[in-house]
Amino acid sequence: MVIATFGTQLGAAFFFPYFSMVRFISFLDFIQNMDVWIIFIWIFSVFVKLSLYLFINSYGTAQLLRIRQWKSLIWFTAPVLFVLSIVPASAVSVMDYADRVWIRYVFPIHMIAFPVIMLIVGHFRSKCM
Numbered sequence: 001m002v003i004a005t006f007g008t009q010l011g012a013a014f015f016f017p018y019f020s021m022v023r024f025i026s027f028l029d030f031i032q033n034m035d036v037w038i039i040f041i042w043i044f045s046v047f048v049k050l051s052l053y054l055f056i057n058s059y060g061t062a063q064l065l066r067i068r069q070w071k072s073l074i075w076f077t078a079p080v081l082f083v084l085s086i087v088p089a090s091a092v093s094v095m096d097y098a099d100r101v102w103i104r105y106v107f108p109i110h111m112i113a114f115p116v117i118m119l120i121v122g123h124f125r126s127k128c129m
Helices: 002-006 008-013 017-024 035-064 071-091 092-129
Strands: none
Touching: 035 071
16 A cells, blocks of 8 residues: 555655555545554554463463463463563664574474474374374
């Protein structure tokens, strides 16, 4: 949408191109300043997504560790995730973090280790059933 509105040169020059595009919305000089509503929807959707991730994390961890009261696990999970989300920003820059952490550790774990573990678990579960 940004490229269709501004073109490739101008769209690439903006720091937040979608926000800049939303600021230009004007319909018959009646509907203006839609950026407030779009940003509200944007922030609310990020809040809902992070809340859902926290729920999935605590509920799945409780099932994995066979804890019956998964709600008590939120009091441990939320502070740990909060601290982990702040540490990389203060330790290294964003590009160094991507090179040092994601490429070296996260990608191999998600691309190799998790599928191999799931393959092994699936193999053992099919033998047991």
